[in-house]
Amino acid sequence: MGRGAKIEIDYLARVEGETALTVELDGAPLLQLKIFEPPRFFEGFLVGRKYNEVGDIVSRICGICPISHMTTAILAVEKATGIQVSEQTTVLRHLLAVSQIVASHLVHLYTLAMPDYYGYPGITGMLERFPDEMARFIRMKNVMNHLSGLIGGRPLHPVTHLPGGFTSIPHPDEFGGVLEELRSIRADAEQAVRDVVDFQLPEFFAPCENVALNTENRYSFNEGRIVSDRGLDISVDDYDAHFKEWEVPYAFAKQSAIAGRNIFRVGALARLSNKFDELADRTKSLAHEVCAGLREPNHNPFNNNLAQSLEIVEGIEQCIGILESRVFEEEEIDASPEPGAGGAATEAPRGLLYHWYRINRKGVVEQAKIVTPTAHNFLVIERDLKELVSERRDLDRGKLRLLCEQLVRAYDPCFSCSVH
Amino acid sequence: MSDGKPRIGVFKYSCCAGCEFQLIFFQKHVLETLGKVEIVFCRMLQSGGVEEGPFDVALIEGTITEQWQIEQLRKIRSVTTYVIPIGSCAVCGGVPAIKNNEQEYTIQSRVYEDTSRLTSIRAHSVDQYVPVDGYIKGCPMGERDLAEFVTSLLLGKRPEFIQYPVCVECKLQHNICVLVAYHWPCMGPVTNAGCGALCPSHDRECYGCWGPMKNAHARALANRFAKMGLSEEDICRRFTEFGEPTVEWKPGQVRRWDVVQK
Amino acid sequence: MSTSHSISADNLCRWVDSLAGRFQVLGPVAAKRGQNVFAPIDNSAPLALDYCTTMLGPRFFIYPSVQRLCKIDRETNTYMAADPGPARTQLIFAIHPCDMHAISVLDRTFLGPNKDFYYAKRRQETYTVVLNCSRACDQGFCASMGTGPFLRLTEGFDVVMTALDGEYLLEAGSPRGQELIETAPGLQKTGRMRLYEKSRLEQQAAASFTKSLETEGLPELLMRTFEHPVYKEVADARCLGCSNCVLVCPTCFCYKMVDRVDFEAKIVERSRHWDACQDYWFAEVHDGNFRQPQQARLRQFMTHKLCTWVEQYGCFGCIGCGRCMTWCPTGIDITEMAKEIQRAPTRQLELG
């Protein structure tokens, strides 16, 4: 490969949002992830809005993880205003979160990542070659959409979810229907893991700190302390004291790091690395069978795909477990907000998501802060790319280019989110 | 339309990409939809593609918030038979246009320290810049209108998009009117239908995500909200969540709210 | 009308329980936050017999908001007709007199010279049991319209009930209604005294109305005053054009056809949906929109109900249930508008 060479991908397709990539192979590798998705200023215009509008508005940050933004914002608003919710609400939020995480992983694996590994530009051409895989994907996707839609009113930008709880609770028969459907896709989910194993993910060692939310005894998504496999263990309330965010000149997304600690990664792989023991038995044995290597904290970012597929199985198991064991009843939302400030973090499909608000006497937002998983991963993606390029710089240019794209996609980044 | 499948380009501006997802992954007829049309350009869906057209149909998603977007939009218009904004962002400004309530710089400086490299402009709908051939409304765009659009393409007819207020759908669903019965500030009467009166069906008032209905009498509804005890700021907020730049809801935006500076 | 019977409240419940075995019984039940709705019931327990009015009259059981008409195969040009329903013979229990009158008004549209197949079938498959009102509801003015508080019809319904000191008086309006009554447990023949008490109660009930409308000469007056400024004033100030009024009105019959095509462009499903004359595009044709201004649409609603309906069908289109004014988000009240026209029929729009 000649000197002075450069890899430039002026538009990264099949990721959410608008991004270009420049990798200088010359001398010291320079790398820039140019996130040129135009900024949308959510943190700017949320100021002046009412506490109970925030969830509906921030849902529009992302079309693929609207529930994560909505839930995180509502949790933060509740924290700030002292609104209490019932235990049932927490369970419903968990179901909602899981349904969306599974759906999001499915879309990522089958339509964004899979084409890479089989050499297709996108899903459309693959419909004929992979009819079983595509049918499986649609089957699972429809069930998860059904569950999100049942609880949220619609799967995209739910309408029932407000500070204080849910405006309406589906009829038990409707839950029963989804439960049946969930049971019917168990086998599909396990097959999804095998589909991803078939991808033959590249070997690549890029160690860093794996950060995720954690609770005892549960593979949770909406609550817990922020922990890492290298001993970080802080309360979400202390997020601001530890996490720093700054602007970079070549991107509209901000970068983020934990003060005084190593570079870190969030997402499915990071969750699995921290919470492997809390997986349901079914998921765990499957993980042991197909990919023993995931037991220990894993440092191959390409394996994020595998971690996602295991979360699909895990998510479906969790939903089945919950729906089998409880009934949901109608309840009235009773929310009277007090002034205050507060933040909340959840696990979005792509990793740790943080929202923080200060709300005044009139229930109006005075200040807002949102840090997305892709902002959390910004640094580590760049670092991994650099290492990948210097490790494989002798590769044919086209292959290297594809490998770079695969790596970025493995993180399943959401650039629209990052430039919210 | 050239013989064979209609050639479709999907373009995204400032938005959450939810409408693209709705098109590809969320509605019930994923494979049917993809099977009936040829998607020649859609970055979310595939690498490559023919960005410069020509297209039988260009689906435009997102609000226009940058100068370069206007220029690209004009190019698309010139090579496309039917330009259809999809989703509230493209149709009426949607959520991204909430920022129009304040000075651009005020908004910018709340988010970035270095505002010098920002080039954002006021957020506007697609039809403010180019003529369009219909709207698929909704946030995310509605399945019914999407299906109507696809089947109309197949039949070769002008799609009949829903053009009545949410109240009509609400009644067809036999919902009890939440505005009258419970005094919740429902935007249904001035909001274009298509969602199936989703919110009132789920025991909450409509917040207007389908955007303004043509000829909506916003002032009368705002007056009613005022009688119900909503403050001017609260009323204004209801009319600015989806449709800040539109004519229809202007009369409801009685007054800018007192922005709390810190 | 044949002999009347009375029945105790307990036995009435038992009767309903037994009817629920034979029919799909539909009755007034409590909904969230103090509202009532007509809904299917399996037994008498959920019945809320003291209900005031429901937002939607029981019209939608006979004239559904969405009625499938047929399926059409575009390739073979075959028509597969849709079953108008109902799946099971239905019985609407405790219809208020005004709503029963409303159904008889609708009959004139759908059972007239061009008899509507779908409506006729559903109407035939629906038993109607009326419950006379012993007190006025807030917004009702049925007494003025001659449709309440006690039923004035002599046919077109099956049974009429009147609550009399803890008992119910049952009278049949049709042979099949008579049969229905005879299935009730613990029936007692009633004497002339009971009927006398009934008419006294009716007078009492009629006297309890606070809302009224002077209908004498009203159609003629409205016909002369199409240009009255009240239409424009009310439309400009308050009318949202949301169509709530006409959608809750139990006599409104307008509909639109909707063709839904499948993704193969092969099967078309044709149905009709309730439509609303308040809709902006309701009267649009190639040549223009005949009722584009909101005031024209508001006037169409009011004058149709209180004026031109009489010429069309020989009765008012309004049965005085008060729904349109109750469920109008801004409370537009056709009786107030009518009063304003009656008060000052020659008033002109003040310019400037």
Next chain:
Amino acid sequence: MGNGNGSDILEDNPLIPQLARVQKKITESADTISLRLVRADSRPLGYRPGQFNMLGLPGFKEAPFSFSSLEDYTGTFVHTIRAAGNVVSALCRLRQGDHVTFRGPFGTGWPLDKALGRNLILVAGGIGMAPLRPVVDYVRENRDSFRDVFLLYGAKTTDDLLYRRQLAQWNEEITVLLAADRVRGELPLPVQEGVVTKLLPRVHTALSETISFMCGPQVMIKFAAGALLLDGQSAGDIYVSLERRMECGVAQCGHCQIGAKFVCKDGPVFALADITRFQDTLL
């Protein structure tokens, strides 16, 4: 037709259409065609001039179209159609042998009996000529039953005048006066430049002994009727055919109502006196 199940629902159901085949398609002008249709079982419809059918194509819904031919009891009928909206454009794309659906005949038709033994003025604008052609045909077949008969017919341009080959022939039995906003193209008959109402001064006959039928754009009707009223014709002797939106054709859907009248059932032909007492007629 209708060999699906539930046949009782298909019989005698005014909302379920019947099938007709396109026997012939005639191009009348740049945007207008005529379709000669034949009913599947060739039974005659028994329609009268001025009545209409709801023509439709599944998926495109239906729209009302006047008969533009005189009933000949062979089960065939002609509609002249100008491409405008959805149904119409689809109808215009039909080819010989294709099928359309129809429901009808609906409406009352022109009161030809009232015109017997009197003078008759026909005023047509644009596509409004279609429902008047069977009147012309009827008059020509029964010429002795009428006195002076005038056809005043206007269109945008000379080329937009319909039934161009027949106009001169008609002129042999009745007086045909033509107008066009822009005179362009050749026609055996003289065409006056301007709107159709400009032709009225050329009608010399006793208006008190005259019946007028008119069909065309609302503005045309408004001015033509206004002029005739001014000249002393009574509002009861002026008949207009109106256009309204119709979904059903059988006085159910409510769309076509003008005051107490259903255009589909009580019309589409009305005596002026009968409708001007209502609002929203635009007349």
